[in-house]
Each structure stands twice: as C-alpha cells, then as structure tokens.
Amino acid sequence: MLLKERCSIIEFKDLGDERGKLVVVEGGQSIPFEIKRVFYIYGSDSTVVRGQHANKESEFVLINVAGKSKVKITDGKEEVVVNLDRPMIGVYIPKMVWKDMYDFSEDSVLLVLASTHYDRTEYLRDYEEYKKMLNISDESESRK
Ligand code: TYD
Numbered sequence: 001m002l003l004k005e006r007c008s009i010i011e012f013k014d015l016g017d018e019r020g021k022l023v024v025v026e027g028g029q030s031i032p033f034e035i036k037r038v039f040y041i042y043g044s045d046s047t048v049v050r051g052q053h054a055n056k057e058s059e060f061v062l063i064n065v066a067g068k069s070k071v072k073i074t075d076g077k078e079e080v081v082v083n084l085d086r087p088m089i090g091v092y093i094p095k096m097v098w099k100d101m102y103d104f105s106e107d108s109v110l111l112v113l114a115s116t117h118y119d120r121t122e123y124l125r126d127y128e129e130y131k132k133m134l135n136i137s138d139e140s141e142s143r144k
Contacts, residue, residue, distance in 0.1 A: 002078065003073065003074070003075050003078040003079070003080050003097070004078070006075075006094055006097070007080055007082070007092055007093055007097065008091070008092050009090070009091055010030055010031070010061065010091070010092060011088060011089055012024060012030055012088045012089070012090065013030070013088075014088045021087070023065075023087055023088045025061075025063070025090070025113070027113075031061050031090075031092075031113055033059050033115035034115065035113045035114070035115070036114060036116055036117050037113075037114040037116065037117055038112070038113055038114070039112050039114070040065075040112065041101070041104075041108075041110040041112065042066075042108060042109045042110070044069075044101075044104040046104055046105070046106075048102065049100050049101070049102045050100070050101040050102070051071070051100045051101045052099075052100055052125065052127075053124055053125045054096055054098040054124045054130050055095060055096070055122055055124070056095065056096065056122040056123075056124065057095060057115075057116055057119070057122040058095065058114050058115055058122060059092070059093065059095055059114070059115040060092075060093040060099075060113065061090045061093070061112070061113045062084060062090060062093065062111070063087065063111045063113070064084035064085065064086070064087065064108060064109065064111070065087045065110075065111045066087065066108065066109040067104070067105035067106065067107035067108030067109060068083070068084060068085040068103070068104075068105040068108060069084050069102065069103055069104045069105065069108050070082065070083055070101070070102055070103040071084060071091060071093075071099055071100065071101050071102075072099070072100045072102070074097070074098045074099075075097055075098070075134070076098065076134050076136040077136065090113075096133075096134065098124075098127065
C-alpha cells in the first residue's frame with residue numbers, strides 16, 4: 001500500500017450551526033484506535049521543526065484545531081506532505097513512520113491523539129537508525 005494510503009486524511013463531522021462550529025472526534029470510530037493520550041503543541045514559530053522521530057508502538061492522529069501547520073511523513077522511501085489547515089481534518093500516522101511538523105502559523109494549536117501512553121523508549125530519534133531498522137540502505141532512500 002502506498003504511504004499516502006496508509007496515512008489517510010480523516011474528515012471529521014462538522015456539526016456547525018448558526019451558533020458556531022462543533023467538530024466530533026471519536027476514539028475507535030473516526031480515529032482508528034482507542035485514544036490513550038492527548039497532547040497539543042502551540043507557540044512554535046514558523047522556523048521550528050518538531051517531531052523528527054518515528055514510533056515503534058504508537059499510532060497518532062494530528063489535527064490543527066487552530067491555525068495551520070504542515071507535516072512531512074516518510075517511510076524512508078516515499079514522502080508525503082499534509083497541510084493541516086482546517087480543524088475538521090486530521091492525518092493518521094501509523095507505527096514506524098517518520099514525521100516532521102513545521103511551518104507553524106502564529107496561532108497554530110496542533111492537537112495530537114495517540115494510541116499509547118508516553119514511553120520515551122519507543123521513540124526512534126535517529127533517522128539512520130530508523131532506516132536500519134527498516135532495512136533501507138542509503139541508495140534506496142529518497143529523503144533529502
Ligand atoms: P518531543 O517528543 O520532543 O516533542 P515533539 O514531537 O513535538 O517535537 O517532546 C518534548 C518533551 O515532552 C520531551 O521531553 C518528552 C516530553 N513528552 C512527554 O513527557 N509526554 C508526551 O506525551 C510527549 C509527546 C512528550
């Protein structure tokens with residue numbers, strides 16, 4: 001399956017009416033896992049690159065509930081960039097996929113839903129080590 005298909009864009013129900021907007025996000029339903037952890041990232045400026053890791057165990061869904069950011073996702077071979085620019089869309093990031101979040105707008109609030117509790121030992125923060133784990137040699141990788 002292509003990386004683009006594995007990292008699906010999820011469109012949440014937008015139940016807006018004349019009083020304002022309401023977006024519904026349900027674990028095990030629109031989110032393809034039970035949510036164990038929620039964190040959010042804000043106050044990162046446009047020059048910052050966050051993430052820069054892959055996770056051995058965790059799956060994530062990223063939603064910019066305010067403002068905008070971008071996430072570059074790679075499996076060491078293919079690369080996909082997703083514009084998180086609306087509060088009713090999210091991107092699903094499976095295990096063992098490398099992610100960089102960047103281009104944060106000043107008002108960006110990036111909500112992250114995770115399938116696990118935090119465990120720093122399941123984070124891969126060295127891209128070379130990550131590729132080694134996937135058996136990807138430098139010749140076959142396309143990440144710059
Ligand atoms: P980090 O993984 O570097 O953030 P990002 O992926 O956005 O670049 O996390 C920053 C710090 O917060 C680091 O010291 C680990 C800690 N942290 C937790 O304690 N629990 C969590 O759930 C997360 C995501 C991070």
